Amino acid sequence: MSAVASSLPLDQLDSRTYRRRIWAWTMYDWGNSAFATTILAAVLPAYYSQVAGATLPSEATATAYWSLGLSVSLLIVAILSPILGTISDIKRSKKPFLSFFTTIGVIATGLLVLVSTGDWLLASILFVLGRVGFTAAYTFYDSMLPHVAREEDQDRVSTLGYAMGYLGGGLLLAINVLMIQFIPDSWFEHAGIRLSFLSVAIWWGIFTIPLLRIVPEPKAATGSLRPGENVISASFGRLASTLRDVRQYSELFKYLVAFLIYNDGIGTIIGVAVIYGAELGFGTTELVLALLLVQFVGIPFSLIFGRLPSPLEKRRALYLAFIVFNLIALPLVGVVTSRVLPVDLSGAPPAPYSSTDTAVGEGVYAAEDPALAYEGAWESASIPAAEVSTESDMPYAFVDEAGARMAVVFNGQAVRLVYNIGPDGGIALLEVDGELLEDGVLNTYSETVRYGVARTIKLPAAGEHTLVVTSSGDADPASGGARLALVQVEVLPPARHGNLLLILGMILAIQVVGIVFALLPGKSLFSGLANRLDTKRSVILALIIYSIIAIWGYFINSTVEFWFLAWMVAIVQGGSQALSRSLYSSMTPAAKSGEFFGLYGVMEKFSSIIGPLLFAAAVAVFGSSRPAILSLIALFIIGGLLLTRVNVEEGRRVAQAEDAALAV
DSSP: OOHHHHHSOGGGSOHHHHHHHHHHHHHHHHHHHHIIIIIIIISHHHHIIIIITTTSSOHHHHHHHHHHHHHHHHHHHHHHHHHHHHHHHHHTOHHHHHHHHHHHHHHHHHHGGGOOTTOHHHHHHHHHHHHHHHHHHHHHHHHTHHHHSOGGGHHHHHHHHHHHHHHHHHHHHHHHHHHHHHSOTTSSTTHHHHHHHHHHHHHHHHTTHHHHHHSOOOOOOTTOOOTTOOHHHHHHHHHHHHHHTGGGGHHHHHHHHHHHHHHHHHHHHHHHHHHHHHHTTOOHHHHHHHHHHHHHHHHHHHHHHHHTTOTTOTTHHHHHHHHHHHHHHHHHHHHHHHHHSOHHHHOOOOOOOOOOSSSBOSEEEETTOTTSEEESSOEEEEEOHHHHTSSSOEEEEEEOSTTOEEEEEEEEEEEEEEEEEBTTBEEEEEEETTEEEEEEEEEOBOSSOEEEEEEEEEEEEEEEEEEEEEEEEEEOTTOSOOBEEEEEEEEOOOOOOOOHHHHHHHHHHHHHHHHHHIIIIIHHHHHHHHHTOOHHHHHHHHHHHHHHHHHHHHHOOSHHHHHHHHHHHHHHHHHHHHHHHHHHHHTSOGGGHHHHHHHHHHHHHHTTTHHHHHHHHHHHHHSSHHHHHHHTHHHHHHHHHHHHTOOHHHHHHHHHHHHHHHHO
16 A cells, blocks of 8 residues: 555545555455454353362362452453553554554463363463454454545445454354364364464454555644653643543543443343353353354344434335344244244243152252262261352262262253362262263372362252262372262253244244335334434444343243344344444544543453352342343433433534644
């Protein structure tokens, strides 16, 4: 790109150069979204808990350490973002900062390939560095939006970035799932998972190159440094001045408060979706597939939302009609079919396994429960409360002699056996109905003590079964002991059996009907409302949909509803966040984009605090995630009401006046 082209204002660029810059900018979202899907959401959290943290006392401890790393990384970025953003405005250094933090993130992510069993400290350090690099670099990426896209194109370009992110992140996640399934561990321990971490680093690094090569460094604000003033003191001074002059940017800061609140609800729904689905009894495969569904379905809907506010878009009424149709049809059809279809098709919970005269039904049976029958010299002990993060000690039964048995007769199809492992752990044999299981050896040896390890035993058919755990009295060759320590037996509820092909077929049928509705009566019915849509009102529409998602999430109890709900999330997730970014960009002085997007980044980080706390409090009070999901409506309603009070045109006028003053 020539120096002349680099210095031209956006409205003077030829169409080819303008499109290339937009493409290069969106490709960064394509690349770094792989970190969000594979590292943050789908693979590393479970790997940290089960492998890297295998030497920690419990899964609860591993979860606590993971959460601590997440908090530390967010705190570091929250402190650095506004300061570095201001420096980048003064020094023309948005691209160098983006490159620097991307390099940190890429290297840290690539080094995760070295993390093996027990390497929780290394994993924590690399995760913190990777998350800092990912989040800080994204702040500078966001701040380049007003320098890449003309004001009238910012909604479209912002949503295009999110759409490319969904596609890139989802595509690599699908590749990573295949790597995990098919790369053998004979290469090295957990080869598929560890190589998936390396693939994220390579993917992220390669797709950063177009932005660095094609998009020029935005101009610095003129007159920013006075004689004798250095960039550090100037950045702190300008940031302090901006915070003092809140009244000058009153509409922008009103928007930031609204964004802080409603984005908190959005982030919480995204963050707890997998946990909530698992609590409702949906399997890991379904949850990963649902995550992929949201990734890929979010692509077209992000683009649709990006076009809703544009007065030049001739199909606005069609898009709006299609979205509103989904808003009504998905919950209605989902609720009806979950009640009408047989449970083996809808995925509704089958009748629970109940206790009989000769067997116990589904439930948890602790070591001291009379349902567990012991033979031999078993003794009792308890796990220290500090080790399991509970208010009371967890009892367990242990034995060191060969031939000692524990038996339980249960009515069901699957049981979860919970036990402790450690340096004195020995070997036991597992039998069901008098026959040794195919993988019936239970080795409880570990170099370090860990409490509450679980193993699930699934049987071919439901009914009354007898599980027997027999201590062999043998030690693992690496162990000096032969202790067997049992904590509890849980008889699991019946598995859900939804027909995924049928469910997806129904969703696609709804989309076809929605397209027909939009093309025929939808255009005339919604043309008036569509013409009134601007960026702010489009965000409010997304918040209405999120409120319905939260209400429906409280009631869902079938696989068909879970998938329909995931589709609704895909409709609004990318569009709501992209339009929020472009709305903020339109009220931000371009010459101070680094500074203001640094503040925006801080608000995004703080918006990941209130929602989870509200969610956790609701779970603590009600003992279930259902009321917690419902409580998120308050964030959408309050945030939406505050958003209605933001005068966007006034905010844009102030930003343009500030740019004009700095250009003098």
